Amino acid sequence: MSPETLTPLAPAPGGDRDAPSSATRTDGRRRRRLPRPGRVALFLTLCVLSVPFVFPTWWMVTTSFKPISQVFAFPPSLWPQDASLQPYRDALTLQPFAQQYWNSLYIAVLVTLGTIVFSSMAGYAFARVRFPGADALFVVVLLGLLVPAEVTIVPLFQLVNRFGLIDTHWPLIVIPMLGAPSVLATFIMRQFFLALPSELEDAGRMDGLSRFAIYRRIAMPLARPAVAAVAIFTFLHSWNLFLEPLVFLSSKEMFTLPQALTQYVDAYGGPIWNVQLAATTMTVVPVLVVFVLAQRQFVQGLAHTGLKG
DSSP, X not given: OOGGGOOOOXXXXXXXXXXXXXXXXXXXXXXXXXXXXXXXXXXXXXXXXXXXXXXXHHHHHHHTTSOGGGTTOSSOOSSOTTOOXXXXXXXXXXXXXXXXXXXXXXXXXXXXXXXHHHHHHHHHHHHHOOOTTHHHHHHHHHGGGGSOHHHHHHHHHHHHHHTTOTTSSHHHHHHHHHSHHHHHHHHHHHHHHHTSOHHHHHHHHHTTOOHHHHIIIIIHHHTHHHHHHHHHHHHHHHHTOOHHHHHHOOSGGGOOHHHHGGGOBOTTSOBOHHHHHHHHHHHHHHHHHHHHHHHHHHHHHHHHTTSOO
């Protein structure tokens, strides 16, 4: 048979009719979109619902620029009439705020890095390593979430005092790595590693990788969303920690930010509101920026924790 007599195969009957065209898919997406009045109504509804969450932050930032005489003025103003940076200067000069800021920053970073390392290894072991009593041990670990920090603060103080670590930052770095934040981080990492296909580990073993090499070179690069969620959650917990610094620290140079914010008081012990809100603004704004930039990874990481369990 010559090449000229060959004819192309005819399409299967109904093949073109069954396969949706790009125009059909586009029309389907258009039909699923809300009409313009519905989108406007949804946008306005979301704006109204966001007011209880946005207004306190707005009030904090604007009040930090007001003189003390305008803080409780009636009717209240949503914008400072005589804006001034004096409250921010007072926040930096009334106490060693820069040192306290650095204390919170480096403690939160170290706690976050340590928690990621320990929780990821523990989560990988609970998810991928089979050993007797793994499930029962994991339940015991999760029970740590049910124990309030107030219950353990007295024995922890006695233990820290026995080692001579009072008024140091070591308790604020080591204890959170082994406490409730680490337990929750271990749960998040375990749930993520449970969802990883076992074929990835099989391929790693065929290439001669050890268990730790599989964890380091395969599992951890794929766990970036879960790591981001753990990092943000742990950083915020350490940044906002108040009870433990109040118990373990006594000198202003060693204070962290939550404890330092309570020290802006006048001669009668009353809070200097504009200075306190200026210091709070400097404390909150960087955290808000980090969360806004990483919120997609945060939500994605938390979503993966419920895929398998």
